Amino acid sequence: MDPERQAYWWWFDSHNTPKYSPWLRSTLAELDEKTKGMLKLIEEDADSFAQRAEMYYKKRPELISMVEDFYRAYRSLAERYDQHRMDPINRVKSPLRHSMPEFKAEFGLTSINSFGSFTEEAYGSSEESAESEVDDPEEDHDVVVVEDDDEIENQFMAATSCDELIKLREELEQLQQENEVHRNLIKQKEEAEKLKTEMESLMLENMNLMEQTKKKDEEKTEMGRKLGEVKSELTKMGEEIKQREKEAEKLKNEMESLMLENMNLMKQMKKKDEEKTEMGRKLEEVKSELNKMGEEMKAQNTYIQDILAGKDEEKREVIRQLSFGMEMLRQENQLLKKSIMKSAPKKHSSSEFRIFKRVGLGNLFGLSPKCPTSVVPL
Structure with a gap:
């Protein structure tokens, strides 16, 4: 039904x-x-x-x-x-x-x-x-x-x-x-x-x-109004997130490039460290050699100073002898001048004086009359 x-x-x-x-x-x-x-x-x-x-x-x-x-x-x-x-x-x-x-x-x-x-x-x-x-x-x-x-x-x-x-x-x-x-x-x-x-x-x-x-x-x-506000805020946040993502991507790329650059720099630094180590080793060797050379130079310097001290003493002795000889020559010269003036004529005085001077100096310092004399400055 x-x-x-x-x-x-x-x-x-x-x-x-x-x-x-x-x-x-x-x-x-x-x-x-x-x-x-x-x-x-x-x-x-x-x-x-x-x-x-x-x-x-x-x-x-x-x-x-x-x-x-x-x-x-x-x-x-x-x-x-x-x-x-x-x-x-x-x-x-x-x-x-x-x-x-x-x-x-x-x-x-x-x-x-x-x-x-x-x-x-x-x-x-x-x-x-x-x-x-x-x-x-x-x-x-x-x-x-x-x-x-x-x-x-x-x-x-x-x-x-x-x-x-x-x-x-x-x-x-x-x-x-x-x-x-x-x-x-x-x-x-x-x-x-x-x-x-x-x-x-x-x-x-x-x-x-x-x-x-x-x-x-x-x-x-x-x-609905609040939801609209939330949606607007979410939209803004979404845009900010996208912007942040772009910036993050950009920073990521920069970081990758910096990491590559850092790796290259690390390789270079490693190479520089190796070179520095090698240079340090060589520098140590050079320093060792320099120390040796310094010690040798110190020894040579001491030897030279000793020699120079001996030479100075010899020079001072020579100077004393020269001074003494010069004084004697002046005295003799004065005596000769006086005697010559008295005994010899005037025309032969200058040539005789030169011969006497050369013979007297050679005998005084033990030099040959033929060798030229030279005075070394102190």
Whole structure:
């Protein structure tokens, strides 16, 4: 069975009654449309409680309008039902009051049997139906009909035809069906009232939720503003990070070049250290040689100084001898000059003096007269 049909069996089962009057068909068709619209409106669902509350709040005027239409239709059906409940009795009683006695024997047995079966079927089925406020008028009608059963049977014996009985039976069946519809309408009205109460509570909850939603929207707006600021800061930080990465890459390249340069410098320094070590070794050798040479030169210097000291002594001795010889020569020269001046003529004085000087000096210093004399300066 279809789930929708199973849920609303009371509505679908009411469509199975045949032979409606044109007015009842139009009324029931209108009720079916309204019932279908209300069920569709009630069955609409949403993802959250707040959305459902908002949906009911928006649909509230439409629900109120439908409840009003149901009330008007129910009132119209109740009034029509009351008219139909009274009309068959009037139609039955009025002809029977003016009927002739000769018809009683002709139609008596058939009328009683058919009406008896009619009353058993019609009113027996009404007792099996659910109890409601709409059933009360029909039950009253049943009591009236049962109380007047003898009178009706006597009247039908005279003037009622089978067609009228069948028509009356059909009308009663229609009234039963209308009674069922009225019960359903009452249930729908109760459900509508219940929905109205629920909708009012939902409206209050919806208002609270709307206030909370408004606060949440304000918080969301504030959060969005803060999020925008954070995004802006993150963007700036991202740009700074990119700039730092570029600088880091640049520094990395510089470091690599510096490391290569450092390695080259270290190699050069190592080479220089080796050269320095070699030069230090050679310098030590040179220093050792210089020390040796210095010692030798010191020894030679001491020897030379000793020699020079001896030479100085010899020179001083020679000078003393020369000084002494010069003094003697001056004295002799003076003596010779005096003697020559006295004994020899003047023309031979200069040549004789030169010869005497050369012979005297040579004898004085132990030199040969032929060798030229030289004086070494001190």
